[in-house]
Amino acid sequence: MSETIARAWAVERRDGLVLGFTDHDGALDFDGIAFRPDSGLSARALVQGLGLSVDNSEAVGALSDSAITERDLMAGRWDGAEVRLWEVDWSDTANRRLLFRGHLGEVLRSGAAFRAELRGLSEPLGRAQGRVYHPRCSAVLGDGQCRFDLSRPGYAAEGVVEAEGRLALSGVDGHDAGWFEHGQLVVLSGEALGLSARVKADAALPGGGREVELWTALGIRPAAGDRVRLEAGCDKRAETCRMKFLNYLNFRGFPHLPPEDWLIAPKVNR
Incomplete structure (x- = not known):
């Protein structure tokens, strides 16, 4: 056989x-x-x-x-x-x-x-399991712990690539500067269809445009005319969860933990 x-x-x-x-x-x-x-x-x-x-x-x-x-x-x-x-x-x-x-x-x-x-x-099975005790949130925006719905109006936007490199997009307006920082860019058309990357920085341009910088370059660069979707970003702070996403009930961090230097600070007897 x-x-x-x-x-x-x-x-x-x-x-x-x-x-x-x-x-x-x-x-x-x-x-x-x-x-x-x-x-x-x-x-x-x-x-x-x-x-x-x-x-x-x-x-x-x-x-x-x-x-x-x-x-x-x-x-x-x-x-x-x-x-x-x-x-x-x-x-x-x-x-x-x-x-x-x-x-x-x-x-x-x-x-x-x-x-x-x-x-x-x-x-x-070899990865660390359990929760991390940290002032910032341990959940991923939109996952089962965070429970935030990214399809809600205002938290995602679609645009068209105008220039490569530091991506210049048109058709993305109505959002504050930095709204999409720590978020995600997803390519919706062209040769890079389906690729995604985290957003390092974004800035509003005159006329409703957007300039976006990614943490890591996409394996295939989007070309001018390709459509992309930007998803709002979260920096994991309690204030961001409460004010930007109105989702503080699902915050998975411990904002009231004392800082690390508190452990080594001299104790004063009173």
Whole structure:
């Protein structure tokens, strides 16, 4: 039976795109996925630990315009993609065994090839859990703890890119300077569709425009004419939660904690 065993990979991006690869010399098809033999994708030896050890492996492949492209890798479209690896009998694909399930980690590129780290399902169990006691809020704006609805009027705006670099947008007016700082910019059209980044600074321009600076550049730069959405930002302070979002009941920080220097300050007897 070992003569008919092959490996098959399924990689699913966060936007729902699913690609299948196999090291067999012919195409395979199961679970509604077509596994292609012409991608150049292969796998290093899989290392699986007992207990809570992190599964460890690596996918290696050649860049292909019809599969995993350099442009998509640089844009981060494959970051965090779900990965499944089977050992399958190519003469009868119903006879298969799931070897690995996890996500793509760091992706490295060298010339026309890439190497992607694979992270197993047990990895999140090694992260710190529980609440952080800090004056600022520990929630993410709009998540299940914050409970703020970003679709409320005034907390998001759409605009059109006028210039690249420090993005100049038109059609965004009625917001104070800095309203979108610490928020998010999401690209709605063009080659950078779906990419997003955190906003470092934003300023109102005459005539209803906006000038936005991002913390990290997008993998694909939005071009003039592309549409983007700006979402209001939160700096995690209690005052911001109360005055800007009217959401203080859901504030997840501890604003009345004494500062760190209070612990080492000399005590005065009274």
